[in-house]
Amino acid sequence: MSIVKKPKAISNWYLPGILSGMGFTFKKLIKNLFNPKGMPTLNYPEEHYQYGPRFKGNHVLTVKKDGSLRCTACMLCATNCPADCIKIVASEHEDPTVEKYPISYEIDMLRCVFCGYCEEACPVDAIRMGPEWQTPALNGGNFTYDIQHLAYRPNLKGGIQSRLDDEERHKAGI
Numbered sequence: 001m002s003i004v005k006k007p008k009a010i011s012n013w014y015l016p017g018i019l020s021g022m023g024f025t026f027k028k029l030i031k032n033l034f035n036p037k038g039m040p041t042l043n044y045p046e047e048h049y050q051y052g053p054r055f056k057g058n059h060v061l062t063v064k065k066d067g068s069l070r071c072t073a074c075m076l077c078a079t080n081c082p083a084d085c086i087k088i089v090a091s092e093h094e095d096p097t098v099e100k101y102p103i104s105y106e107i108d109m110l111r112c113v114f115c116g117y118c119e120e121a122c123p124v125d126a127i128r129m130g131p132e133w134q135t136p137a138l139n140g141g142n143f144t145y146d147i148q149h150l151a152y153r154p155n156l157k158g159g160i161q162s163r164l165d166d167e168e169r170h171k172a173g174i
């Protein structure tokens, strides 16, 4: 059984609530003016929040030592993606030791939910989710990221090397 209390007569008036809200805002304004460092907000875009190393931001396709894509076009990431936003076109490689590689790899960032399943599904550390989270674009901007953007955008400075290369080098004792 629920008991609904009868509201007090004063709560029928908006004015006390408005004045109390304005008083609270004014108190915070004065406090922040005299102690700006204690403010729980950041002056974005001048100040950026530093997320932890496990943060899952924009995707990166890693590269081998020679700069080519590590991805073997196995489709595990696309199969695991719950948003169905990864599209891969595979092709045979001219090098007989490489079974397949992607001639096209696209992620529709407007569908992506940043769940990280693609990163977890990849058997060769070919896709990672990095610290970048800003995806600005004007109306009509391109939010379908292709190989050029995923692996070789300017702030990756030539590409991020797959950990697989380090492990292979470690096993070979180099």
Ligand code: SF4
Pocket (backbone or CB within 6 Å): 077, 080, 081, 082, 083, 084, 085, 086, 107, 111, 112, 113, 114, 115, 116, 117, 118, 119
């Ligand atoms: S983060 Fe999730 S939704 Fe986004 S591409 Fe990867 S698997 Fe798909």
Ligand code: SF4
Pocket (backbone or CB within 6 Å): 070, 071, 072, 073, 074, 075, 076, 077, 078, 088, 121, 122, 123, 124, 125, 126, 127
């Ligand atoms: S990124 Fe990884 S899981 Fe996705 S197709 Fe390439 S090798 Fe396979």
